[in-house]
Amino acid sequence: MQHPSEPHVVALCGSLRDQSKTRIALREVLTAANDAGASTELVDLRDYELPALNAVDSDVPDSQRLQETVSNADSIVLGTPNYHGSYSGVLKNALDYCGRDEFSETVVGLLEVAAGQFPGTALVHLRTVCRTLNAWTLPTEVAIPNSHTMVTEAGIRDQELSERTARLGRELARYAGMPRYPELVEQRNERTVAGAQND
Secondary structure, three states, X not given: XXXXXXXXXXXXXXXXXXXXXXXXXXHHHHHHHHHOOOEEEEEEHHHOOOOOOOOOOOOOHHHHHHHHHHHOOOEEEEEEEOEOOEOOHXXXXXXXXXXXXXXXXXXXXXXXXXXXXXXXXXXXXHHHHHHHOOOEEEEEEEEEOOHHHHEEOOEEOOHHHHHHHHHHHHHHHHOOOHHHHHHHHHHHHHHHHHXXXXX
16 A cells, blocks of 8 residues: 555564563664654554464454555564574464465565574565565664663664664655555656646
8 A cells, every 4th residue: 555645664573472572673663664754553463363373264353454454554564583593483373364465565674683692594584475475675674682681671772773773664664665666657757748748
């Protein structure tokens, strides 16, 4: 969906923990996106009943709610804790309830939070998933190590990582609609020609 004057950025949190470091980091992304002129929404999967390994069931009301939320987003940020070198089962299950209809030609940002020193592998896996879903993944991504000390209730303690997280939020707002860029340019050119003919 396109909102020309105010892009809508949705964050999908792949963690169910009450004190989730992933959720805290995603809120920083959304704050930056909001400051850049976007409306924002955090999808907290604690509020959704999505039976695991049953994504083909069309009678799951919360699956329809999730699909609508994702479909209505101009940009999406997927946030996950690093679980055994990949993204969480909670996020995998949520993504299984969606598909190309929801993600195709949508700008997607990626964020990973790891307890250890070497985050990044979950981002590689998510980038492959996004490619399969025909989404447009931003080059900027965020990988936060040592989350138990790096992320607090007040936010991300490391200034460089905090700035990178904010940059991701700004880019989600700025590049919303980028997959439609050729179409938007063509429309702009048609308006310019029509205006010149009327002069």
